[in-house]
Amino acid sequence: MFPSQSSSASGTETVAVPQTDGSYKLHGFKWFTSATDADMTLTLARVQDRTGATTPGSKGLSLFYAEVSRDDDGRLRGIEVQRLKDKLGTRQMPTAELLLDGLPAHRLSDEGRGVASIANMLTITRIHNSVSAASTMRRVLQLARDYATRRTAFGKLLKDHPLHMQTLARMEVETRGAFLLVMDVCRLLGREESGIATQLDTHLLRLLTPVVKLYTGKQAVAVVSEGLESFGGQGYIEDTGLPGLLRDAQVLSIWEGTTNVLSLDVLRCVARSSGMVLHAYFTHVKSLLAGASSVSSLAPAVKAVDGSLSELEEFVHVAASRGQSYLELAARDLAYSLARIYTGALLIDHACWKGASPSDSYAALRWCEQDLCPVVAKQKRGCYDSRTPPLDAALVYDQPIEG
Numbered sequence: 299m300f301p302s303q304s305s306s307a308s309g310t311e312t313v314a315v316p317q318t319d320g321s322y323k324l325h326g327f328k329w330f331t332s333a334t335d336a337d338m339t340l341t342l343a344r345v346q347d348r349t350g351a352t353t354p355g356s357k358g359l360s361l362f363y364a365e366v367s368r369d370d371d372g373r374l375r376g377i378e379v380q381r382l383k384d385k386l387g388t389r390q391m392p393t394a395e396l397l398l399d400g401l402p403a404h405r406l407s408d409e410g411r412g413v414a415s416i417a418n419m420l421t422i423t424r425i426h427n428s429v430s431a432a433s434t435m436r437r438v439l440q441l442a443r444d445y446a447t448r449r450t451a452f453g454k455l456l457k458d459h460p461l462h463m464q465t466l467a468r469m470e471v472e473t474r475g476a477f478l479l480v481m482d483v484c485r486l487l488g489r490e491e492s493g494i495a496t497q498l499d500t501h502l503l504r505l506l507t508p509v510v511k512l513y514t515g516k517q518a519v520a521v522v523s524e525g526l527e528s529f530g531g532q533g534y535i536e537d538t539g540l541p542g543l544l545r546d547a548q549v550l551s552i553w554e555g556t557t558n559v560l561s562l563d564v565l566r567c568v569a570r571s572s573g574m575v576l577h578a579y580f581t582h583v584k585s586l587l588a589g590a591s592s593v594s595s596l597a598p599a600v601k602a603v604d605g606s607l608s609e610l611e612e613f614v615h616v617a618a619s620r621g622q623s624y625l626e627l628a629a630r631d632l633a634y635s636l637a638r639i640y641t642g643a644l645l646i647d648h649a650c651w652k653g654a655s656p657s658d659s660y661a662a663l664r665w666c667e668q669d670l671c672p673v674v675a676k677q678k679r680g681c682y683d684s685r686t687p688p689l690d691a692a693l694v695y696d697q698p699i700e701g
Contacts (some may be wrong), residue, residue: 314405361406382394386545441529475645480510502578512633522544553608596659636672649661649662
């Protein structure tokens with residue numbers, strides 16, 4: 299795959315030269331190319347007109363399909379590998395800098411519609427990323443649980459130390475929450491792909507895809523780091539294989555859009571739908587809570603999610619009148635709030651299922667002990683005011699602060 303994420307696609311310099319048979323040949327440099335051992339690729343490039351000119355910006359990009367093949371001497375056709383990237387993790391998958399020199403390709407999209415055409419693929423890859431995050435969290439937690447039944451410290455097994463169990467319990471809650479959030483987005487994707495999605499489903503999928511990716515990516519790094527710590531010194535030794543888990547987890551918040559890029563994508567999603575995606579979000583969360591209204595053991599969790607949802611609705615109403623710069627400063631915290639509230643509602647709903655265990659109810663209660671709507675708490679502290687950007691810049695670069 300020759301990636302061109304939305305944050306950097308507009309700077310793509312790859313040129314597609316039309317051929318007489320209707321195909322194209324690609325020329326240009328790809329600085330970051332994932333899965334370079336693949337047999338095919340989708341890539342963005344600018345179609346060159348008869349004068350040799352191309353259209354700048356994202357509007358000039360088209361989507362192309364190319365097959366990776368070799369000549370009789372085993373050399374790649376139209377591709378020259380400049381060098382392999384020396385990455386922090388995911389070293390099993392080669393990533394390289396490539397020079398395209400006449401790579402045969404076929405245009406898939408209309409000219410200038412490359413970014414729009416690749417959006418569906420980004421939905422899939424972002425959900426795949428989220429599945430990887432949830433599975434990584436579960437893997438390290440399973441290892442930590444087993445280790446706690448074998449390792450003795452201060453005269454007793456780790457599992458018999460309340461503080462250690464508290465730590466693992468917090469990891470368990472995060473892992474369960476991530477799993478339910480990911481599976482619910484997979485459910486929405488399945489409904490869309492099978493043609494039975496309602497308008498509410500479609501709006502939720504569009505909103506939650508960047509939300510689930512950015513939030514589980516961050517969760518995975520935190521949970522895996524805590525998991526390594528639960529092994530003590532063993533977690534820092536390469537022979538155990540544990541450090542590799544942390545290195546590989548770190549890419550989950552970077553691939554397919556960083557946290558900030560995806561947070562801004564959430565804002566674009568809300569703006570382009572005239573608020574319909576948020577209406578779908580609020581409607582669905584309320585429906586999830588309604589099913590638990592008669593379960594007394596879940597009352598504190600329901601109250602927490604319902605209260606946070608009301609706060610979020612009020613924030614959206616107020617922020618809409620504050621301007622784009624205000625919303626951009628709040629984008630990350632807004633995305634976190636959307637993720638935590640929705641996950642809380644899913645945990646509550648799951649605890650109401652037939653056959654649910656008492657631990658499911660406890661997980662919902664524990665999840666809802668945290669600040670479910672950080673965007674409101676920071677709004678009250680003035681974190682998104684107009685003075686914030688210059689103060690942040692002064693703080694980062696150690697410049698004088700006036701006033």
